[in-house]
Amino acid sequence: MTGRRSVVTGVGVIAPGGGSREEFWTRIVGGKPAIRRISVFDPAPFRSQVAAECDFDPLAHGFTPREFRRLDRFVLMAMACADEAFADSGLTREEIDHDRMGVSLGSAVGATIRLEDEYVVASDHGRHWEVEARHALPFLYSALVPASGASELAVRFGACGPAAVVSTGCTSGIDSIGHAHSLIQDGEADIMIAGASDAPISPITVACFDAIRATTPSNDDPERASRPFDADRKGFVLGEGAAVLIVEELEHALARDARIYCEITGSAARANGFHMTGLRPDGFELGEAISEALDQARLDPAEIGYVSAHGSGTKQNDRHETAAYKRALGAAARRVPISSIKSVIGHSLGAIGSIEMAACALVIERGVLPPTANLTTPDPHCDLDYIPVVAREATVAHALSAGSGFGGFQSAMIFSRFRG
Structure with missing residues (x-):
């Protein structure tokens, strides 16, 4: 349909x-x-x-x-x-x-x-x-x-x-x-x-x-x-x-005249077919999921106003994810604000993706970007705007969230402000 x-x-x-x-x-x-x-x-x-x-x-x-x-x-x-x-x-x-x-x-x-x-x-x-x-x-x-x-x-x-x-x-x-x-x-x-x-x-x-x-x-x-x-x-x-x-x-x-937080405009998943716990350093499969979600949403990477990162806090994941953003978002990767709320609430395994999507819905509604707590000495390999320590105000029309899991699961989803 x-x-x-x-x-x-x-x-x-x-x-x-x-x-x-x-x-x-x-x-x-x-x-x-x-x-x-x-x-x-x-x-x-x-x-x-x-x-x-x-x-x-x-x-x-x-x-x-x-x-x-x-x-x-x-x-x-x-x-x-x-x-x-x-x-x-x-x-x-x-x-x-x-x-x-x-x-x-x-x-x-x-x-x-x-x-x-x-x-x-x-x-x-x-x-x-x-x-x-x-x-x-x-x-x-x-x-x-x-x-x-x-x-x-x-x-x-x-x-x-x-x-x-x-x-x-x-x-x-x-x-x-x-x-x-x-x-x-x-x-x-x-x-x-x-x-x-x-x-x-x-x-x-x-x-x-x-x-x-x-x-x-x-x-x-x-x-x-x-x-x-x-x-x-x-x-x-x-x-x-x-x-x-x-x-x-x-x-x-x-x-029924419901209040609408946002619209789901893109959703994609990939598997890396690589290793149970290991990740390809080039971020290829996560980048592919992000690109597919962008295509579904009919968005240019520059239109993304916020990224809710997987951001688990392991060296392998953080660098893999950084590479994926650079691959999928191109030049926009260095301009879009990104943060990981796992710095505040930890990693609740399967639940965290839904919690992060809830955060994206609230970001779009309220215009505040949560920070990455404890980010005081950035890893030079993670050289994007990961919003350190303090929240920012920003109007966000489109928010992207990325997820990465053991077994090679890689997923991306885009929430967009409802425009009618």
């Missing part, structure tokens, strides 16, 4: 240092990192002992004790964000066609916390090879399958249209919104609840990233541990969080 356009009409966010959309915005614009020593378990045995934790209390968000016991943290955060986004959109459950509403939820690691906790109980801290299933919660199956996140959202909102989980590592959050955009373009849905959630701060996750030395060992000064594009960076900071957007077909939104 041709001619169908998708717009963002609602935004919900839970991120480190902010339990709502407005708290998240204040945090990233202020450039104050929400990173601390891990508090949910004793991190002393690990190389990296800091993380960006969310102060998320499910009971305070209105979930019942039964829901808290039944559902993993990543599902509860997704549901809380969806509640905020749905309310923000002005939609009402009584007026919508539930058969034309779907769900697209991204997650890299699903119910990591619940699975690990239940294994520890069932195996008595790993002492028994043959575990006693009777010691585990009866809801363990829903933790095993990442689809539980999408199904719970569908049930909560009565969404009877397409429902899917997108799991493409650290690009899951961008790709889930891209999937929603495609479904609306194809005429499969008029409303999509789209976003991503991850709650990976657990011993097994920390151990995995310790093993490949991807996370920072800078434990003495947590707030300065995440340093994208800085010469003194030592790795990324693990985080958690969620963001959900209401993505709506344009005519459907206009018919």
